[in-house]
Amino acid sequence: xxxxxxxxxxxxxxxxxxxxxxxxxxxxxxxxxxxxxxxxxxxxxxxxxxxxxxxxxxxxxxxxxxxxxxxxxxxxxxxxxxxxxxxxxxxxxxxxxxxxxxxxxxxxxxxxxxxxxxxxxxxxxxxxxxxxxxxxxxxxxxxxxxxxxxxxxxxxxxxxxxxxxxxxxxxxxxxxxxxxxxxxxxxx
Numbered sequence: 001x002x003x004x005x006x007x008x009x010x011x012x013x014x015x016x017x018x019x020x021x022x023x024x025x026x027x028x029x030x031x032x033x034x035x036x037x038x039x040x041x042x043x044x045x046x047x048x049x050x051x052x053x054x055x056x057x058x059x060x061x062x063x064x065x066x067x068x069x070x071x072x073x074x075x076x077x078x079x080x081x082x083x084x085x086x087x088x089x090x091x092x093x094x095x096x097x098x099x100x101x102x103x104x105x106x107x108x109x110x111x112x113x114x115x116x117x118x119x120x121x122x123x124x125x126x127x128x129x130x131x132x133x134x135x136x137x138x139x140x141x142x143x144x145x146x147x148x149x150x151x152x153x154x155x156x157x158x159x160x161x162x163x164x165x166x167x168x169x170x171x172x173x174x175x176x177x178x179x180x181x182x183x184x185x186x187x188x
Contacts, residue, residue: 086100
């Protein structure tokens with residue numbers, strides 16, 4: 001990500017501004033940051049994650065929806081993230097919505113340029129949003145999923161998953177790690 005030199009903004013100022021930009025931005029500490037171009041593996045993994053979540057939602061028959069790479073999550077007054085995929089439950093949002101007010105699951109796909117932000121800063125930020133129950137960090141290079149889930153008394157449990165199932169309850173979804181990477185057990 002590249003910082004754009006501009007006066008600090010609030011999320012309420014940032015979202016209308018960002019809609020007018022040709023590039024995609026996130027707001028970190030009041031500063032709009034342009035998001036870097038993605039590798040092919042990043043886009044492929046995002047697509048697989050969205051497809052897996054969509055299938056799990058259909059199988060569980062829960063009133064939830066996924067959003068791929070297009071909506072913001074407001075963290076606080078001066079921070080807004082744009083996850084690669086998210087899931088929210090309840091009534092459908094309007095088609096022109098640019099913000100999801102109560103996501104339940106957020107997914108970030110790691111890339112060389114976002115590893116520190118994804119693993120440290122966004123972990124802290126996402127769990128400041130009361131509705132978020134699960135934060136999945138997918139590492140396509142290591143073929144692993146880091147599953148952070150909200151526990152009791154502000155505890156966040158972390159599990160590194162390289163095989164098997166991932167239970168996302170609430171809202172009651174189950175995914176297989178192979179859903180994110182395909183059936184091959186490792187890259188060569």
